[in-house]
Amino acid sequence: MSRIESLVLCGARLLGGGLLLSLLAACSSVALKPDPVPAVAPSAASQSPAAPSGSSKQTLSAASADEAPRTDFAAWLAGFRRRALLAGMSEATLDRALDGVQYLPQLIELDRAQPEFNRPVWAYLDRAVSPQRIARGQDRLQEVRPQADAAAERYGVPATVLAAIWGMESDFGANYGQTPVIDALATLAFEGRRGAWAEGELLAALKILQNGDIDRPHMVGSWAGAMGQTQFMPTVFLAYAVDADGDGRRDIWGSMADVMASTANFLAHSGWQPGQPWGLEVQLPPGFDPGRANGEGREGRQTAEQWAAEGVRSVDGSPLPAMPDCGLLLPAGVRGPAFLVGANFRAILRYNNSINYALGVGLLAQALAGGGAVQAPWPRELQPLGRSQMKALQVRLNQLGFDTGVPDGLMGPATRAGLRRYQRSVGLPADGFADQELLDRLLAP
Numbered sequence: 001m002s003r004i005e006s007l008v009l010c011g012a013r014l015l016g017g018g019l020l021l022s023l024l025a026a027c028s029s030v031a032l033k034p035d036p037v038p039a040v041a042p043s044a045a046s047q048s049p050a051a052p053s054g055s056s057k058q059t060l061s062a063a064s065a066d067e068a069p070r071t072d073f074a075a076w077l078a079g080f081r082r083r084a085l086l087a088g089m090s091e092a093t094l095d096r097a098l099d100g101v102q103y104l105p106q107l108i109e110l111d112r113a114q115p116e117f118n119r120p121v122w123a124y125l126d127r128a129v130s131p132q133r134i135a136r137g138q139d140r141l142q143e144v145r146p147q148a149d150a151a152a153e154r155y156g157v158p159a160t161v162l163a164a165i166w167g168m169e170s171d172f173g174a175n176y177g178q179t180p181v182i183d184a185l186a187t188l189a190f191e192g193r194r195g196a197w198a199e200g201e202l203l204a205a206l207k208i209l210q211n212g213d214i215d216r217p218h219m220v221g222s223w224a225g226a227m228g229q230t231q232f233m234p235t236v237f238l239a240y241a242v243d244a245d246g247d248g249r250r251d252i253w254g255s256m257a258d259v260m261a262s263t264a265n266f267l268a269h270s271g272w273q274p275g276q277p278w279g280l281e282v283q284l285p286p287g288f289d290p291g292r293a294n295g296e297g298r299e300g301r302q303t304a305e306q307w308a309a310e311g312v313r314s315v316d317g318s319p320l321p322a323m324p325d326c327g328l329l330l331p332a333g334v335r336g337p338a339f340l341v342g343a344n345f346r347a348i349l350r351y352n353n354s355i356n357y358a359l360g361v362g363l364l365a366q367a368l369a370g371g372g373a374v375q376a377p378w379p380r381e382l383q384p385l386g387r388s389q390m391k392a393l394q395v396r397l398n399q400l401g402f403d404t405g406v407p408d409g410l411m412g413p414a415t416r417a418g419l420r421r422y423q424r425s426v427g428l429p430a431d432g433f434a435d436q437e438l439l440d441r442l443l444a445p
Contacts, residue, residue: 042226042236042266042351073103076190080199087203093210097182104179104187107223111188117386121331121356122378128168128360134367137163140172141368147257151244155264156274161344162260164365165351169231176229176253177222181205185225185234201225204234213241213250220253228252230263240266270350271343277321278348278362279341281374282328285311291420291430293328293338301327307340315375331355333433337376383436390415393434396442397422 081094127133141148141163148159163172170176182205188198205225209216221227225234232241232252241250244261251258288311294300304323312328314320326342339359348358363374385393387409394407397418402425404418416432422442423430 042230042232042240042263069105070103073187073190077101077186080186080189080202083199084203084206089203089206090210093206096216097206097209098186101186102180102183103190104183104223107179107184107187108191110223111191111193116388118384119356120378120382120384121359122336122380124356125360125363125374128356129363129367129373133167133364136172137167137364137368140167144256144260147244147260150257151260151264154261155268155272157264157267157272158365158369159260160365160368161267161278161348161361162263163368164361165230165263165348166259167364168357168360170229173229173259176220176231177226178220179223180216181219181221181225181227181234182216184221184223188225198225201234204238208234208237212248213237214253218253228262229256229259232262232266236266237262240269266351267347270347272347273343276323276342276344278344278358278365279326279329279339280321281315281376282307282320282338282340283313283315283376284328284338285313288312289430290330290334291424291432293330293431294416301325304340304342312340316372329355330431330433331359332379332382333431333435334429335379335382335433337374337378385434385436385439389436389439390434393419393439393442400442 077098081098084094085091141159144163145159148162151157151162152159166172182202185198185202185205189195189202191198205219208214209219219227222231226232227234227237229252237250237252240262241252242258242261242265243250244257245251245255247255249255249258250262252262292300302325304320304326307326307328308320312320320340323340323342326340329339329341329345330336331339341358341362345358345362348361349355351361352358367373390411391407391409394404394409394415397404397415398407400422402418402422403414405412405414411434419434420430420432423432426441428438
């Protein structure tokens with residue numbers, strides 16, 4: 001999405017997640033993430049469902065650039081070689097990896113770009129869980145059913161969930177990027193804004209080459225360094241990639257056994273609970289306090305049985321499933337659908353720290369298994385805020401004493417908490433959802 005590249009900028013300020021493996025890669029872009037998201041996932045960049053991470057539109061080449069940057073890059077590279085040798089890389093590995101490495105100036109432009117507009121959750125899900133994506137996913141899952149089922153049995157993560165992540169990250173393997181990972185990470189490390197993170201990922205990529213898991217020409221991915229069909233950053237690869245087919249290599253580019261097992265292994269280590277659902281759509285009882293809906297956070301969780309005792313019901317009237325530690329989520333505020341989400345939703349957030357992404361994975365997996373779509377209507381008439389508008393909202397809330405942290409134009413936990421406090425103070429439903437109407441009220445003289 002997600003898939004493991006949107007972790008850096010957001011990782012430092014958003015939810016964080018537990019693994020922090022790709023903390024700095026998060027705001028790049030992956031298969032289906034319009035929001036700045038993850039803080040801990042495998043991938044560092046996320047895009048949209050229709051344009052998986054590393055799509056051809058973003059594949060980079062060594063375009064012309066000033067001689068000064070190229071000269072500086074060569075000097076940086078010489079210093080990096082020395083540091084890599086001290087870190088245990090062999091001369092042979094460095095020769096294979098770095099001889100002919102290219103500085104990619106377009107990547108710097110992409111890395112610094114900050115989109116002004118974020119798609120609302122309903123527009124995101126329209127693409128993530130479209131009828132076409134569901135049909136393609138069901139066909140592709142049948143093609144890899146033995147490998148997906150083997151990974152599901154070994155790690156306790158359903159095959160449909162693995163397929164959903166596969167679909168979100170690379171459109172079921174159709175597009176996982178063609179940018180040379182070594183070139184991409186060397187460029188980011190040289191540029192310096194995220195230099196320490198990128199150099200660490202570059203060293204990890206060299207270890208992968210030295211281990212013989214993949215060769216230099218085939219180590220390709222998205223422009224921010226996420227690799228393979230489910231978009232692992234190199235550090236995540238080293239920690240969680242699996243040789244499931246027994247050929248002595250961990251190949252997340254060409255071996256579907258390795259792709260599925262590696263993805264499942266990551267989720268298992270991120271807290272996936274076998275036998276529990278990711279979540280489900282629910283109906284809230286009359287008079288329910290929306291301020292208690294904080295499904296992605298630590299506060300407000302309880303058992304599904306306790307929620308049921310308060311009148312929370314599944315949309316189809318069936319009993320709530322056994323979920324020992326779950327919370328409510330209102331991704332579009334009180335005027336949109338409600339979801340009860342548990343440990344497995346939070347495990348997906350570790351892959352990509354975006355509520356939209358995690359919902360996309362859960363709902364796509366549900367559809368691939370033959371389940372229904374979201375029943376309650378989305379408030380499509382609302383006008384969500386762009387980045388500059390969200391920053392104006394944060395500034396104003398801070399001025400009024402409702403702390404949202406440093407204004408960055410992104411809706412994270414701190415902003416949601418500050419917004420809820422403001423909503424309570426003026427008698428509004430404290431759902432933490434911001435639209436143009438609410439911003440106008442805040443800015444009114």
